[in-house]
Amino acid sequence: DAGITQSPRHKVTETGTPVTLRCHQTENHRYMYWYRQDPGHGLRLIHYSYGVKDTDKGEVSDGYSVSRSKTEDFLLTLESATSSQTSVYFCAISESGRSGEQYFGPGTRLTVT
């Protein structure tokens, strides 16, 4: 498995609280991504990063922010969690080669009550 860890693996939080999810990689890959997975929707891209301090929005970025201060870490922050953000969150990494395959972390299950 690619060296990707996510923390925490499970979290329950209350509506309105801030939440930060962490993705850590040991592969030194350039690209990192945050997806959310919901029943009936598959995986949808939230934000991605193409280098340290370089990030861009994905399909479902509203209510989320990201930061990448080091190659190995990509943080996803929910500034004020809402029940609609209850989901499973996956981090992925990719090298900048032609084929662009992505490798996924184990996921974080977030429940907002």
Add this chain to the structure above:
Amino acid sequence: GEDVEQSLFLSVREGDSSVINCTYTDSSSTYLYWYKQEPGAGLQLLTYIFSNMDMKQDQRLTVLLNKKDKHLSLRIADTQTGDSAIYFCAERVAQAGTALIFGKGTTLSVSS
């Protein structure tokens, strides 16, 4: 627009072949991927194919690509109970940089 469609369920008997189908709409797709997700786990990359190829074989897995019809399939030979999982098709669209567009996934159920 970008869209990837898959059938939601497939049920097969152990030892049979499974064929999971996928259609995509963006003709500028460069690479197409198949991922497997077991319960409670992340997505595992199974294989991928470049858009100028029409077939790729990797042990029990065969990927067929019909670029004219924008149709991708994954064939699993001699399907085992351990192959029960959700299978996702994904495309890489040049205009989106390296982002992938995923289908909603096909749940494969293998009975013994």
